[in-house]
Amino acid sequence: MAQDRNRRPNNRNKSNGRNPNSPKRIDLSRRPNRSERGGGRPVHKEHGLGGEQIEGRQAVRELLLGARRKVREIWIANDIESSPVIDDILEIARDQRVQVMNVSRREIEREARSEAPQGILAKAAPLEETLLADLLIAPRDKPLLLVAIDGVTDPGNLGAILRCCDGAGVNAVVLPRHRAVHITPTVAKSSAGAIEYLNMCVVGGLPSALSEMKAAGVMVVGLDDAAEKSIFELGSTATDSICLVLGAEGPGLSRLVRERCDLLVNIPMLGSLSSLNVSVAAALATYEIVRIRRSSK
Numbered sequence: 001m002a003q004d005r006n007r008r009p010n011n012r013n014k015s016n017g018r019n020p021n022s023p024k025r026i027d028l029s030r031r032p033n034r035s036e037r038g039g040g041r042p043v044h045k046e047h048g049l050g051g052e053q054i055e056g057r058q059a060v061r062e063l064l065l066g067a068r069r070k071v072r073e074i075w076i077a078n079d080i081e082s083s084p085v086i087d088d089i090l091e092i093a094r095d096q097r098v099q100v101m102n103v104s105r106r107e108i109e110r111e112a113r114s115e116a117p118q119g120i121l122a123k124a125a126p127l128e129e130t131l132l133a134d135l136l137i138a139p140r141d142k143p144l145l146l147v148a149i150d151g152v153t154d155p156g157n158l159g160a161i162l163r164c165c166d167g168a169g170v171n172a173v174v175l176p177r178h179r180a181v182h183i184t185p186t187v188a189k190s191s192a193g194a195i196e197y198l199n200m201c202v203v204g205g206l207p208s209a210l211s212e213m214k215a216a217g218v219m220v221v222g223l224d225d226a227a228e229k230s231i232f233e234l235g236s237t238a239t240d241s242i243c244l245v246l247g248a249e250g251p252g253l254s255r256l257v258r259e260r261c262d263l264l265v266n267i268p269m270l271g272s273l274s275s276l277n278v279s280v281a282a283a284l285a286t287y288e289i290v291r292i293r294r295s296s297k
Contacts, residue, residue, distance in 0.1 A: 049175075049200055051127035051183035055117040057085045062193020064092040069125040071098045077105040077119035089120070114185040127183055130199040132209055135172055136216040144218060144241040145289060148174040150206055150257045151248035152278060153181045159190020160279035161246065166194035168286035174201045174209055174243070210243065210260040218243050220261045222253050223285060225275050227264035231285050234265065238292035244285055249278050 054063050063071060074093055080086060093100050108117055135144075147170050152158055158181050165173055175182060182202070188195050203209040210220050219237060222245040245261060247253035258264070267281055276284070 049127040049129055049183050049202060051188060051195060052124055053111075053113060053121060053185050054124060054188050055112055055114045055121040055185040056189035057083075057089070057118050057120055059188045059191070059193045059195075060120050060122045061085055061089050061092070062196045063122055063124060064089065064096060064098070066193070066196030067096070068196055069127065071096065072123045072125070073099040073101060074122045075101050075103050075108055075111070075120065077108055078102045079105055080119040086120070112185065114189050117185075117189075121185070127195060127200065129202050130172055132172075132174065132201040132203055132212065135199065135201065136213065136218070143239060143293075144171050144243075145169065145286070146172050146174060146213070146218065146241075146243040147282065147286065148206060148210065148220075148243055148245045148257075149180060150176070150245055150253055151180065151251060152246065153179070153248065155181050155184050155186035156190045157249075157277070157279050159187040159192075159194075161282045162187070162191040162198055163194045164279065164283035164286060166191075166198050168283075168290050170198070170286060172199035172201055174203055174206070176206045177202050177204050206245075206254075207256040207260050210245070210257065213243050214260070214262065217241060219263065220245060221263045221265060222258060222261035223247065223267065223281055224253055224258065224264040225266055225269075227266040229263070229265050230268050231265045231288050232268070234289065234292060236296070237263065238289045239296050242289060244282075244289070246278055246282055246285075249275065 054060050060074065063069075071093075074089070076086075076089075090100065105119055108119060108121060112121060145168070147161070147165050149158065149161065152161070162173060181187065183195055183200075201209075214220055218241045220243045221234070221237070223231070224247070245253060245257060247257070253261070265285075267276060267284060269275065275281075
């Protein structure tokens with residue numbers, strides 16, 4: 001079970017002007033070189049979700065708080081300044097007996113795969129996929145809210161989508177196994193740690209997955225700029241189990257995915273531009289569904 005996200009450890013010892021939880025220094029000369037570490041890149045099951053390397057303060061903190069997978073080690077820059085988030089990370093890592101290594105900032109930047117790791121990264125077990133078939137047959141007392149991603153390859157966009165999905169209480173995000181970005185360090189950082197709490201299904205083909213959902217009684221609604229109906233006209237449809245399908249910016253929904261949708265809706269654009277960023281569209285559409293469901297109670 002995930003720990004309380006608002007946890008604030010309160011047993012810090014400030015004696016002698018030094019935090020006893022500070023990680024010990026290590027001799028980098030004794031560390032294996034990049035070739036011995038497989039080029040410094042985490043190894044994971046081909047085409048799986050990924051998520052073995054987490055970068056950024058909030059993402060690392062949520063990795064620890066989520067407690068859903070094993071954290072092997074944390075690297076922290078030896079010149080990093082103390083802050084409530086850093087203190088939390090050190091305290092929780094100590095409680096969970098996670099190895100914390102004090103390394104140079106240059107070493108972290110060399111290992112990092114995102115633009116700004118903020119002086120900290122973690123190595124962890126890969127994220128576990130949720131099976132779509134299990135999700136669809138699981139007993140539930142509320143209608144499902146699923147989000148399917150069609151062709152989104154920008155990691156920043158996917159991370160922002162995942163963050164809004166967690167906020168809106170989405171039951172699961174469905175990702176195609178091929179031709180799509182999965183959980184890279186940039187995605188994890190952009191999601192602000194949402195990856196540690198969301199169910200994510202990886203499917204071989206999105207069109208067939210949508211057909212599987214429809215057979216299970218899930219209404220499939222695609223966001224399409226050319227649709228005649230607005231997202232604000234969903235009405236009672238939003239109170240049923242629903243899968244919202246998001247296409248990539250520019251191409252939008254692929255032909256086969258569009259054909260599997262029960263309904264296409266647009267987001268009205270009242271200004272000069274023709275569309276919103278896909279992560280903004282995801283936030284607006286998911287929260288519109290949430291609004292309808294809450295107002296219908």
